[in-house]
Amino acid sequence: MTVPIQAVNDFVIKFANVNGSGSASANGMFAKALFRMGIPCAPRNIFPSNIQGLPTWFEVRVSEAGYLGRREGVDLMVAMNAETYAQDVAEVRPGGFLLYDSTKPFPKTLRRDDVSLIGVPIAELILGEFPDPKQRQLFKNIVYVGALAELLEIEWAVLTGMIEEQFKGKEKLIGPNVRALEIGRGYARDYLQAPLPIRVARCDGVGDSILIDGNTAAALGFLWGGATVAAWYPITPSTSLAEAFELHAGRLRRDDASKRNRFAVLQAEDELSAIGMVIGAGWNGARSFTATSGPGLSLMQEFLGLAYFAEIPAVLVDVQRAGPSTGMPTRTQQSDLLLGAYASHGDTKHVMLLPSTPKECFDFAVEALDLAERLQTPILMMTDLDLGMNDHISLPFRWDDARCYDRGKVLDADGLDAVEKWGRYLDLDGDGIGWRTLPGTHPEKGSFFTRGTSRDEYAKYTESGEVYQRNMERLERKWATAATLVPKAEIREGSKPKACGIIYYGTSEPPMAEALLALKRQGIELDAMRIRAFPFGAEVYDFIGRHETVFVVEQNRDGQLRSLLIIEGDLDPASLVPVLHYDGMPLPAQVVERHVAEYFAAHRKPRLSEVTP
Amino acid sequence: MTYVAKPRTHHPKLPRNELGLTRRDYEGAVSTLCAGCGHDSVSAAIIQACHELSIPAHRVAKLSGIGCSSKTPTYFLGKSHGFNSVHGRMPSVATGANMANRELYYIGISGDGDTASIGLGQFAHIVRRRINMTYVVDNNGTYGLTKGQFSATNDKGSTSKKGAPNLYEPIDLAMMAIQIGATFVARSFSGDKAQLVPLLKAALKHEGFAFLDVISPCVAFNNHNGSTKSYDYVRAHTEAMAVADLIPIHDEIRIDYAPGTVEDVAMPDGSTLRLHKLHGDYDPRDRVGAMDTLMRRAQAGEIATGLLYLDDDPSDCHEILNTVDGPLASLGEAELCPGSQRLEDINAAFR
C-alpha cells in the first residue's frame, strides 16, 4: 500500500465540475479562504469554450514556500463530474486522494490502489434540505467546500465570513449557504477520518497582498491612468477587461453633480472598428484603449500600421490564447508575440509591454497610456489567459497622488503662437518625435492632414523616395528612444559569474524560482532575466553577451521571443536555446527543469558541482 | 491634372461672413482629381456651406477613408485638421474622434466603394450609434481610384469600363440610413449647387447623424459605345496620344432644376440618370413615408433627391452614453484619476 501524501500548505487540489453548474463561485470561495488564512495559493480555472454542460476544472496550487506556478500532478481531486472520473483519477499522484459524490458508487474499474477514495453522498445529503432543484445544484458545490473545511482544517469563521460578505444586502441567502457548508462539514466529521494527511494551517505567507485577476488589474490601471475612451469587441479571454473598466468607471468616474460619465465605452461591431475608434480618439487627444485576443489582433493589422506610420497614440491589450486560428480559445499561450511586434504590412514594429503579475498589469496599463502619448504610437500590452482571467496573489496597487500623466509633445494655442516654424513631423531634439497638434486648437495655425501615405516633415503628401526614407529613418530614431523608455528587464545574477543564463517573460515567471531552485539542486546554476518590454533595452543584450548559452523559456511552439531577440539583436541563433511549452496549460516548473537538465546532459555541459568542488 | 495654384489674395469684393472671412478662407489645397470630377463640386459646396454658416474652420475635423472621394478633405477647409484613414473605416475613426471631443463639427467624406462595399459594416454601425456628424458619400457608382470597377451602388445592368454589365442588385445607402436610424438623410447631385449647399448647411447644423448621398459622376471611367466621351472612343480617336492612361478632360456637370420636377442627367459613362427633386410639400418627417417614396421612385426608374428624412429632435451617441459636457480629451488628472485613497479601497476589496 502506497503511503498517503503528507503535506501541510503544500499540495495541489483540483476540482472537476460540469460547466454552468455554479461551481466557479464555490471553488473561488475555497481559494480565497486559503488566501485569507495567509496561505500562498494560485487558483487556475481550466474551462471549456462552452456555456453549459462540458467538463470544467479548477486547480489550486497551495504553497507556503510561495511556489505558485503550476505543478504537475494532483494530490487531492474533488471529482464532481462522473463523466471525467477516468481522466481525473489518472491525474492523482500515488498516495493522493479523490473525493467524490458517493450517492452513486465510484466505478470499480477506475479504482486505484494508491489513491484513497473519500465518499461524501452529496446529492443524498441535500435532497431533504433544499426542495428547489436549482438551489440543490448550487448548494452541492457548497457542501463539498464544507466537507473540505473539515478534511483540510479550513477555518470555519473565514468561510462563514465570506458568505456573509458575498450576500450583503441579500441576507436571506446567508442561512441556506451556511447550512450547506454545515452539511458537508457535519458529514466529514461524523463519517470520515478528518483531517487528512494533507491539510492547511494559517500562516503568514501573503502579507498585504491582494488576490485579483490581471484583466481587472489592467482595467483599473486604465482607469487610474486617465483613459476616457474604451472600444472593444467581445472575445475570450479579454472580455472581462473591458467589462471591468466599464464597471469601475461607472463607480469612480461619474461626475457627482450631474451624474454623467467622464468616460465612454463602446462595444464595437468588430475589432477593426474597435481599434479604429481608439485611433480616432487618440488622434483627437483622448487616452484610449482596446482589449482583444489573437483573432482580434489579426483583424487590427491594417489599422495598427496606420497608427504606426501616421504616429497616433493607441493602447491595445492582447490577452493571448492558444492559436492558430480559433485554436484552443480557453487555453493560455504566448503565441502572438511576433504578430504584435510586427503587426501590419510594410516595415512596422510596435512597442510591447510584457507584464507578469496583476500589479504589473496595473502599472503597465498606466505606463502604456503615458508611452502611447510620449511616443505617438500604438503600445501593445501582451498578457495571456492565465494572467488575465485567473486570480493571482499580487502586491497591492499603489498610486502617487503627485503623479502627472505624460501627455507627450502636444502644442497648444500658445505654443503654436510661440514657435517660429512648426512641422508635424519635424524632429527638433533628436528623439525622433515631432510635436503634434489637436483639432480645434488654433484658428490659424497647427492644422495638418493625418494620413497613412508618405509625407514630408510638414505633413505634406509626397512621393519623393528621399523624403520617404528620411521619415522612415526618423521612425527608427523614435524606436531607439522607445528602447530607453520602456520597463527594463529584471535581472537576477549571483555574485559569481555563471556560464549559462535563462530568459523568460510574462506568466513564465511564477514557476521560474521553483525551476531554478530544482536545477540548482542538480548542480545547474543559471542567471536569470525577465524581459518586460519590446524594444529590448541594452541590458537585455548585455545579459546575453555575458553568457555562453542562454535558455529562452516561452509558451509557444516556434520560440517567438527567441526569434525576436535574434532578429533585433543580430544574434547567433546557436547562443539561444529554446525551452518551449505550448499545450495550452500554464507552464509548470518541472517542464523548465526537465528541458534544461536534458540539454545539460546532451551537451555535456559541466555542472557547477563538477567545476567548483 | 493639377491646376496652377491660385494665389490666396483676397478680392476686395468677395463677400465676408460673420467671422469676416471670405470663401477663400475655407479653401484647401489645390485638387489633384481629374478635371470635371464631381467630387470637386462637392468640395466646393462644402466650402460654400461652411462659409455661409460662418463656421470657424479650425472647429471642424475632416475624416475620410480611401478613394478619390476620400482624398477631397485635403481640398477644402485648409485650416481644419484632417484624417485620411484606411479604406472603409472612416466611421470608426470618426466615432472615436467624436467620443474624444463632442464640441467639434465632424465632416466625414467617403466613396461608394468605401462605404457600400468594404465599409458597409462600419457604415451601418455609425448610423446606429448616432454619431453627431455630417457623413457624405461621393457616389459615382464606381471605384475611381482603382480605375473603374463596379461599386455596390451601381445599378444592375449598367456597363463597366470593360463593357461587362453589372449583375448584382444595387445598395441604396440613403434607404439603409433611414432604416437603421439616421436622423437626417438627404440625396443630391454634385453639380446641383442650389440643392446641395442648403442640404449641407442643414446637415452641418443637425445635432445628430446626418447622411448625404451625393451622386458625383466620375468622368474618367466612362465607357459607352456610342458616347464620344467614352474611354474607348477617346483612345481610338486620339492617335497622337493613344496611351492607355489617357483621361479625357471633362467639364463639370452642373444642373439646376425645380422642386417637384424630374431632370435627366447625361452621365459621363453614357447612361442617363433621372433625378426626381422632391416637391415642396413632401413631408420628410415621415420615416415610413420616406422609405415608401424612395422605393416608388426607384420603381419608376427615378432617383429621389432632396431632404428625404429628418428627425427634428435627434439624439446623439453622447446622450446615449450619458457623457459629461465638454471634451473628454481635455479632462485632466483631477477629473480622471480616482487617487490613492480610492486605490487603497480597491486593494481592500480584493483581500
Ligand SMILES: Cc1ncc(C[n+]2csc(CCOP(=O)(O)OP(=O)(O)O)c2C)c(N)n1
Ligand atoms: C484594404 C484596401 N483594399 C483595397 C484598396 C484599394 N482601393 C483604393 S480606393 C478603392 C476604391 C475606392 O472607391 P470609392 O470609395 O467609390 O472612391 P472613388 O475613388 O470612386 O471616389 C480601392 C478598392 C485599399 N486602399 N485598401
Ligand code: SF4
Ligand atoms: S477617377 Fe473618377 S472619381 Fe477619381 S478623380 Fe478622376 S473623375 Fe474623379
Ligand SMILES: [Mg+2]
Ligand atoms: Mg466611387
